[in-house]
Amino acid sequence: MITSATLIAASVVSLSLFLCLIRLLRGPSMGDRVLALDTMTVNAIALIILLGIYGGTHLYFEGALLFAMLGFVSTVAFARFILRGDLIE
Amino acid sequence: MIDTLLQFAAVTCLAIGAFFTLVGAIGLLKFDTPMKRLHAPTMVSTLGVGAFLVASIIDSFATGSGSLREILIMAFLFVTAPISANFIAKVHMHRADCNRPPRPGSRIWATYDTDEADQPAEEAA
Amino acid sequence: MARLLEKLIPHPFLSVLLIIVWCLLTNAVHLANVLLAVFLGIVIPLITAPYWRDRPRPLNVIKLVGYIFIAIWDIMVSNLVVTWLILTRPSDKLRSHWLVIPLDIKRPETIAILAGTITLTPGTVSADLSDDGSYLLVHAIDSADPRADAQEIKDRYERRLKEIFE
Structure with a gap:
């Protein structure tokens, strides 16, 4: 039961990743693209967790944690670059 | 018996998570102004991924090797999601992608305070 | 004694948080691991103390919950x-x-x-x-x-x- 539920959930998350991708490509503003990228990162974390449940392993945990950290840092870096035109002051 | 209940709970959490993730993405795609679009992903990162992580915890206990590490990811997302949303709102304001907010009394908003560029701009994230 | 304790653990909340996070990260609660967590929980706040300008004030934990x-x-x-x-x-x-x-x-x-x-x-x-x-x-x-x-x-x-x- 849990296996098929994981597969269904993974396909729904993939669908929402695709919707975010459309927003990323359409824009129109720079902030929208950053927001879409941020949401895609969160969705990717969800996919990694689902993969972990599906495989019955904890090995993917570190991957999800790293993805969360990198996603956050890259979002802040993008936003800061747009705000200041410079990352390291 | 317990096993079935745990599995049922995990499947319910998976369904909730998938639903809210999809609704967040629909909101991101559907709305017409940048500030309205900003509201949709907050629920993806709160209830969507939160429910997936709860499902993962329940499943790990159901299969025997219980682990609570998923709480760490949840805590991390809960702490960082407001900060990234705040930065993106600042980007919208900075690039004038939204209508200009009302002035706060006699002061100005920190994002528009560009004269003192060498001061740290974000006091509260 | 109390002064010594205060010097040793300047930020009790940070120490407790570090211990919990370490135990969750390694996903194992046995003696050696908990001892290492306690060690980290004491050492890291001491090293980073210069970056925390003022001491945490006592706060109302029941209301916080x-x-x-x-x-x-x-x-x-x-x-x-x-x-x-x-x-x-x-x-x-x-x-x-x-x-x-x-x-x-x-x-x-x-x-x-x-x-x-x-x-x-x-x-x-x-x-x-x-x-x-x-x-x-x-x-x-x-x-x-x-x-x-x-x-x-x-x-x-x-x-x-x-x-x-x-």
């Missing part, structure tokens, strides 16, 4: 509300407004927690702070009465945070 539960409940409820809005309301029928919230709280940490709570609750995003930190700018996706909503945020969250931290 109550606040966390209220916040989680509000997140659940407004998630459902915003889901309904996203699925049924066309976007030109949304009455989105800026809310300007005058702040009574002064400490940056408290303002950060307030802004974080507002953003985590779907439907409202905290966007900016005025240059002197006395006003908070919040964007609401659907608000029939901006003034009343700003007042509700003040009553519901800010008053409680003031009691906990200030």
Whole structure:
């Protein structure tokens, strides 16, 4: 039961990743693209967790944690670059 | 018996998570102004991924090797999601992608305070 | 003795948090691991102490727990509300407004927690702070009465945070 539920959930998350991708490509503003990228990162974390449940392993945990950290840092870096035109002051 | 209940709970959490993730993405795609679009992903990162992580915890206990590490990811997302949303709102304001907010009394908003560029701009994230 | 303890553990909350995070990260609670966690929990705050300017004040833990539960409940409820809005309301029928919230709280940490709570609750995003930190700018996706909503945020969250931290 849990296996098929994981597969269904993974396909729904993939669908929402695709919707975010459309927003990323359409824009129109720079902030929208950053927001879409941020949401895609969160969705990717969800996919990694689902993969972990599906495989019955904890090995993917570190991957999800790293993805969360990198996603956050890259979002802040993008936003800061747009705000200041410079990352390291 | 317990096993079935745990599995049922995990499947319910998976369904909730998938639903809210999809609704967040629909909101991101559907709305017409940048500030309205900003509201949709907050629920993806709160209830969507939160429910997936709860499902993962329940499943790990159901299969025997219980682990609570998923709480760490949840805590991390809960702490960082407001900060990234705040930065993106600042980007919208900075690039004038939204209508200009009302002035706060006699002061100005920190994002528009560009004269003192060498001061740290974000006091509260 | 008490002074020594205070010198050794300048930030008790940080120490406890580090111990818990270490145990969760390694996913094993046995003696050696817990001892290592306690060691890290004591050493890391000592090393990073120069970066924490003032000591944490005693805060009302019972009220803090109550606040966390209220916040989680509000997140659940407004998630459902915003889901309904996203699925049924066309976007030109949304009455989105800026809310300007005058702040009574002064400490940056408290303002950060307030802004974080507002953003985590779907439907409202905290966007900016005025240059002197006395006003908070919040964007609401659907608000029939901006003034009343700003007042509700003040009553519901800010008053409680003031009691906990200030």
